[in-house]
Amino acid sequence: MDTTATVISASQKRRREAIQITLAHRAGGTLDACAVAEAFISTWRQVDGLLAPVIGTQGVDVIFRRALYLTSKTFPWLASGEEYRDGAVLLASLKARLESRCADDIAEAVYLLLVCFTELLTTLIGESLTELVLAPIWDFPSASSEQEIAS
Secondary structure, three states: OOOOOOOOOHHHHHHHHHHHHHHHHHOOOOOOHHHHHHHHHHHHHHHHHHHHHHHOHHHHHHHHHHHHHHHOOOOHHHOOOOOOOOHHHHHHHHHHHHHOOOHHHHHHHHHHHHHHHHHHHHHHHOHHHHHHHHOOOOOOOOHHHHHHHHO
């Protein structure tokens, strides 16, 4: 039995909550597979747009592909089995795979994918720069909702 516990920082916890809230908000609170997939795609495009000037398009692509690979260990249906050189083609292929699943599966998978991506990014550029660059994307929980969760 593995007794090691994964400890996450307060900022990681806050970012994970923000990712979840952002995806739910962008999907319109619906359980429609296409809406959930589109919520991820629109979020991803913003992440890519904000990060590319900082770490380059290839840097974003490498981290995304690694996060997708790691996430596909939990959600094997995310793996395409093909090697896409063009990031836009990979994203279109991913969207098609997402839309073929139920909304709950998609929501869990894309949440984990974004968490994995941001955590990989944090190991490369640091917590503060990750927060600074990506903060405009996330819908962070309000202080009152954080207090409600704590009580």
